[in-house]
Amino acid sequence: MAPASSSAPVAVDEAEALSRMLKGAATGQNTGAAGVPELLRSTNRPDSVLARACRQLNDILPIEIDGETRLRRCQSIPGKHVLFQLELTNYRGPMLDLASFEVNYAAPLQRNICANRDVEILTKLGVSMMFRYMTRNDRGERRVGDVYINAPICVSALR
Numbered sequence: 001m002a003p004a005s006s007s008a009p010v011a012v013d014e015a016e017a018l019s020r021m022l023k024g025a026a027t028g029q030n031t032g033a034a035g036v037p038e039l040l041r042s043t044n045r046p047d048s049v050l051a052r053a054c055r056q057l058n059d060i061l062p063i064e065i066d067g068e069t070r071l072r073r074c075q076s077i078p079g080k081h082v083l084f085q086l087e088l089t090n091y092r093g094p095m096l097d098l099a100s101f102e103v104n105y106a107a108p109l110q111r112n113i114c115a116n117r118d119v120e121i122l123t124k125l126g127v128s129m130m131f132r133y134m135t136r137n138d139r140g141e142r143r144v145g146d147v148y149i150n151a152p153i154c155v156s157a158l159r
Contacts, residue, residue, distance in 0.1 A: 015052035022057050022074055024118035025129065026084045027065045031118055050076040050127070062087075072134075080127045088135050088144060101133070101145030107157070109147045114154035123151040 024031035054074035063071045065086070073085040096105075113119055113131065122129070128150035134141050 015049050015056055018049060018053035019056035021118045021122065022053055022082060022084075023060075023063070023071075025113070025116060025122055026057075026071050026074065026086075026131070027063060028112065028116055030116060046080050046125075046127075047076060047078050050080065050082060054082065064089075069133075080125075082122075082127060082129045084129065084131050086131055086133050088133055091135060096144050098143070098145055105145065106147050110149065110153055110157040113147065113149050114157045119149060120154065123149065123154050126151075 068090040131147040133144040
């Protein structure tokens, strides 16, 4: 058998590395993010790459993040925005309304999320993220709260 020719271009799926990075951002696990900054900078269609990366991530969802949180969905929105839908699976505290979520949980969550290296790189590339926390019961789903992440938010969250 002849060795593979080294002159053939290697097809690199630019969305694959970005998908791993989005998973790292959503789950709090650093991925190393090799090559992604150049990829997003060099493409003139970052929204299509983000959309493909979210589709790839959705193929392996849901993912348990911790004892009470599950990543259910990744959605890209034009303008380099990503929405992560998270489900609170074993939340036993008082029923939260949106205002108390914002007051009690948004700032510590922003600090934790912004401390992730993948999030730092993504925000420097102009990607903004929203982490939407939901609960589910017999009567359906309920939005508990949203945590917004972008470069200015991370700068102030990590002060």
